[in-house]
Amino acid sequence: MNTQITIAGVTFKNPVMTASGTFGSGMEYAEFVDLNRLGAVVTKGVANVPWPGNPTPRVAEVYGGMLNAIGLQNPGIDVFLERDIPFLKQFDTKVIVNVCGRTVQDYVEVVERLGEEPAVAMLEINVSCPNVKEGAIAFGQNADALSGITREIKRHARQPVIMKLSPNVTDIAEMAKAAEEAGADALSLINTIMGMKIDIRKRKFALANRTGGLSGPAIKPIAVRMVYQAAHAVKIPIIGMGGIANGEDAVEFLLAGASAVSVGAMNFADPCTTEVVLDGIECYMRRYKVENLSDLIGAVED
């Protein structure tokens, strides 16, 4: 049984990754998960300078999922390179660094710093966080803006670039094409869907930010549909995510056209979810006699 996959020239031992922002830089989950088993650790978004994030409450549970409005709190690229990269280097897994910024220049600065770090296999560009006012989603909801930032990042990046797309758009295929035409090496989707929760007893917003990003099993059918549509619009590989809780969910994304999958909110429901997903994929492959995992990619039929 061969679970290997290759994305933009980078080979991963298996398709199971962590969704940015749900797994820190792996340190917190290393107590629960053997990081050596993961295809890749995708880090929390890192900016050129430290970001304090949004006021609390930042999280709220909703039916079958959760809302978050963390606001991309991060320690900045200096601390990240000094502390988090050396930590991740100890493990036999690929490191994908998620990059966030307020301006194109912010992103470029981080991309250039990461270019000097051989332990970083790929960059994932966050143009889809719904919880910050400047940057992020402003680049991800308009095809021209997405195209512009993708081009600029590709000009400076030394690693292959994954553009992380927002589901908060009218036509995901159009956005996927814009990123591909501008030179993106891969896509990841979906980021969270913008939502809101109101505490009816207090008559207040559940989140201090009023709105937040919805994640968890509640969004999985939307994510599968968008991965399918994006996969049919572009030739570059796709990393699929949105409510993945087990191997069956992961296989659904692969069949829809994803080359790899990320586990997000479900890490919170069980810190061992990534390993559960990997075990489940292997069980599926054994049960249905799938020799190569890559045979599953986009294999859904009418």
Place this chain on the structure above:
Amino acid sequence: MKRRVSAEVILNREIAPSIYDMWIQPVQKLPEVNPGQFIGVFLKDKSLLLPRPISICEVSADRTALRIVYRIAGAGTHEMSLRRPNDGLGYLTVLGPLGNGFPLERGEGKRALLIGGGIGIPPLLELAKRLKAEKQIVVGYQNCNTAGFLQKDLAQYGTVHVATEDGSVGTKGNVLDAIRQKAPEADILYACGPMPMLRAVKAYAQEKGIPAYISLEERMACGVGACLGCVVKTNKVHHHTNVNNARICTDGPVFEAGEVDI
């Protein structure tokens, strides 16, 4: 590797309106628990994704069982309240102990004042049991309906003063009113309770020039320090986050009051 563990519900009874006293026995013996640490309780209802952070009230002498005292605050704690010993629903799934507890060594041999408000009272019990100090305990309740839960348990380990908002039991008012009225002298404060109470405790500690260790609460998701959901503002740049905030779940939930901007 750490894992979620299954725990048998040994007892689960209502000790005051909407407040439940539960003893659970994990299938594996727990790592050592520090007073003030908490557990994440996972629910059967899969639509409720996130673990409920519940503070540990007491640990059995042989460390095989844990006591949690919780209030029904929503669907998750409501589900917990329905569990009965041997109810055929299997085990409760828990993760922990999580976070850092109250620093016992800081209070050793000193005059310690333990202050609890409402559903913040439970973690004080294990603290009172383990703290080797001269202990005075002040607990505040809303009214006569809830007044008295855990009071007898606490009285085994120190003098207990009670305050109720409606004056039905003890001092009329809040815990600070009781403290000022009874004026117990203290070298160190330990507190858990609602935010207005903790702010008042912080101000009182500053006025007296003594340290106060306060246990904070916030909406949490992961409970293990990864998601950055449950932060509190700090007065200095925190060594882990590199910004002016700290994670309540892993850097806390107990902080020295002067460190945090509440």
